[in-house]
Amino acid sequence: MSELSVTPEPPYYAVIFVSRTSGDVVGYAETAAHMLELAARQPGFLGVDTARSDGVGITVSYWESEEAIGAWKADADHTSTRATGRARWYDGYELRVARVERAYGWRR
């Protein structure tokens, strides 16, 4: 069972990526894991949560700044991966960049 991401006090940024996969998902899991590894190596990366069910995947990554998100986007390997995903795995996706303004958590 995955641990939930723990993030610092707001403000910070979230990239909300919601996707629907097509039937062809060969190589998807490995590439998705690789993209998360790339994100985790970027300065300003704060954490990520991900879940997938019923053909819909949601990955929310957390970042210190919009600049950190831009650096991730510019990463050449990541850009190549995005093109592959678009061509092969996804029926569609929505990507939203949002500024987290307030947050709270609870643990048993």
Added chain:
Amino acid sequence: MSELSVTPEPPYYAVIFVSRTSGDVVGYAETAAHMLELAARQPGFLGVDTARSDGVGITVSYWESEEAIGAWKADADHTSTRATGRARWYDGYELRVARVERAYGWRR
């Protein structure tokens, strides 16, 4: 297979709810569905995406304004549901309110 939510041009708001469920999930699916129905009836509700795997659930709801989010939170039934969830179903959760600043989508 669920359809992805389609939202208007930013700015708007997102409530990012990430939870880890405990072993006791009796009644969870029904209550989660009911909470989404309540949200969908609120003025200012724009849509919702949800996925759950590996014990982690992510539900992102989209809203026209922070006021609309506040009205949903204040909904008595919803508030009661949240208390039940905290007591019974969740090992923990993180809730983040974020202002969506830019977004783009793609469809095959």
